[in-house]
Amino acid sequence: MLRVLYSDLRFLLKHISLKICIGAAMGYALAFVVILKIIMSLVNEGSFLSGEDILSAYNDIAIFFITALAVMLFTPDFNNGTIRNKLVSGLRKSEIFLSSVFSGMIASIIMTVIVTLFEALLSIIFSEGFMTFNLAELSDNFLMLIVTAAAVGAFVTTIVLMFGGTKISYFAGFVVAFFLNLLGSEVATSLYPLNGKCTLTGAKLMLYTAYDRFMPFMHFEGYPRWDFLSYLTGSIALTALSIGIGLIIFSKKEIK
Amino acid sequence: METVFKSENLCKKYGKFSALDNLNIEIPKGSIYGFVGKNGAGKTTLIRILCGLQQPTSGSFTLMGKSFNDKEIYKERRRLGAVVETPAIYKDMSARDNLIQQYLLLGLPDFNGIEELLNLVGLSNTGKKKARNFSLGMKQRLGLAMALCGNPDFIILDEPTNGLDPQGIIEIRELIIRLNREKNITFLISSHILDELSRIATHYGFIDKGHIVRQMSAEELHAECRKSVRITVDDTKILAKIMEERNIEYKIFDEHNAEIYDVEIPFSDLAESFAEENSTIYTMGEHEESLEAYYLSLLGGENNA
Incomplete structure (x- = not known):
């Protein structure tokens, strides 16, 4: 297994996908800040950009970046036949699956950490400061984000591996991510409406409260609303479910 | 006879289609086993089952003496090297990095053998060039080098000379023979180029519609191949008439060239018959049937190998 x-891990660190996805996410965060700054200066001179606003840029669409990373990292394994090579080299399907899922989690964490640190740098340069959180809370938020990124990484990597070798693997993760994003918005706006109660x-x-509290995809939504234990429980549950179901399906899958 | 792979009544079905139908095959240890059959005959399916990529529907097989349902069979696969269909390589990595990946997968303690492998397959001067930019022949060589990592006992090659130039074909052929003789590595080679296969194979397996039609050693094939006489005359119509009268099997290629399947026929008799018809024999020579001709006589038809 090791x-x-x-x-x-050697492959993912050498592969260009990780660099492309990190670059794209950093580019997105930078573009987010620049566009907001321009809009604020043109439309409303009195408004200001807070550190929290900048830190939420990547979070809002992190699931799509993590999905893109998983697709770019793991579909070539099927297309190039390297997964076939792993089996011929005497590895068990369970070892191959678990290794890929752990690699997906690590890749997701690496991207999230680098992009969040970049956002923190942007916050120092471009924002007027943090209005809601102190340093301890920001650190807590950062830790939650890492745990969430790992769980989402495991989930999307599982989807890619389950459909690996078929064209569905290219878009299944994105379809699920899109659906979960919509669901997340619905839950968030229902529980925390902008106007009224x-x-x-x-x-x-x-049901909505449980989803908001435990579903890792909700942890990317805005600011932390629940305790760390709730987020950790949800992330561990999603990771365990992904690995459990994925292992059953993947071990029965015939590799093309 | 010690075998590296042996199957009994192996079946593989995809819905109603039987890719393998009670297939029995024995690959002797130390052999270069030429696997010959039409497209869709079941060659790749068998290779995929052997490599653990698919499970048989019924029947059984042993790999290096381990039964297919033995949970430890995956360990035997570490003694296996294979290039199945297309070379399995990381396209965004150099040849050296690809071999490092394979060394890591196999759990080899160091990377000492990599330079030797690169030299062996003629890729030592590729430097940092990514495998994505390799020619088909270079990818094939890299696939072979990957299969050779860890000194395997049994190597499976599906179309090993595909995409190689004539020089490359000769080099790969010599490499296979050398590895077989010096390291006693067993090879299972599926190839469309029967002439090429006949130069290296020590054993043959002919597969058709999912089952083995015939297994034989190169010596047995040599003994069974029909001998013939290739003949050039001024008019093959007259030759046909003479052969019909003598009841000898023959085959006309064009108006001057033909083949007759009676090597015992005295040349003087034949020359006399031609002289009586005012016809001339220009050349005559003994010819042995090739693997290709044997294959055609055994399995027939188009879409060969």
């Missing part, structure tokens, strides 16, 4: 993980009651309120 030898394939070592080989996969939350009108949800009963089972729907319970």
Whole structure:
């Protein structure tokens, strides 16, 4: 298991996909700041950019960047036949799957850490400061983000591996990410409406609250609303489910 | 006879289609086994099952003595090297980096053998060039080098000379023979180039519609190949008439060239018959049937190998 993980990690660090995705995410964060600055200077001279605004730029669409990274890293394994080579080299399917999922998690963490640090740098340069959080809370938020990125990385890598070798693998992750983003927006706007109070009651309120509290995709949405333990529980559950279901499907899958 | 791979009544079905139908094959240890059959005959399916990429629907096989349902069979696959269909390489890495990846996968303690492998397949001067920019022949050589990592006992090559130039074909052929003789590595080679295969194979397996039609050693093939006499005359119509009268099997190539399948026929008899018809024999020579001709007589038809 360790030898394939070592080989996969070496591959991901050498592969251009990681650099492309990190570059694109940093570019997006920079563009976000520049565009907001221009709009603010043109439309509303009194408004200002807070550090929190800049830090949320990547978070809002992190799931798409992580999905793109997983697709770019793991679909070539099927297209180039290198996954075939791993089996011929005496590795078990479970080892190959677990190694890929761990690599996906690590790649996702690397990207998230680098982009968040870049956003922090942008915040120091371009923002008027942090209005809501102190340094301890920001550190806590950063830790949550890392845990969330790992869980989402495991989830999307599993999707890519389950559909690997078919054209579906290219867009299945994005379709799921898009759907979850929509669902996340619906839950967030229902629970925390911009105008007025939350009108949800009963089972729907319970369901939406549980989703908001435990679903890692919600942890990317805006500022932390729950305790670290809730986020950790949700992330561990998603990772465990992804690995469990993925292992069953992948071990039955015939590699082309 | 010690075998590296042996199957009994191996079947693989895709829905109603039987890719392998009660296939029985034995690959002797130390052999260069030429695997011959039409497209869709089941060659790649068998190779894929052997490599653990697919599971058989029924039947059984042993690999290096380990049964297919033995949980430890994956360990035997570490003694295997394979190039299945296309070379499995990381396109964004150099040849050296690709071999390092393979060394890591195999859990080899150091990278000492990499330079030797690169020299062996003629890729030592590729430097940092990415495999993406390699020619088909270079990719094929790299695939072969990957298969050779870790000194395997059994190497499976699917179309190893595909995309190689004539010089490359000769080099790969010599490399296979050398590895077989010096390191006693067993090879299973599936190739469309039967002439090339006949130069190296020590054993043959002819597969058709998912089952082995015939297995034989190169000596047995040599003994069974029909001998003939290639003949050039001024008019093959007269030759046809003479052969019909003598009830000898023959084959006309064009108006001057033909082949007759009775090597015992005395030249003087034949010359006399031609003289009686006022016809001339220009050349005559004994000819042995090739692997290709044997294959055609055994399996027939188009879409060969």
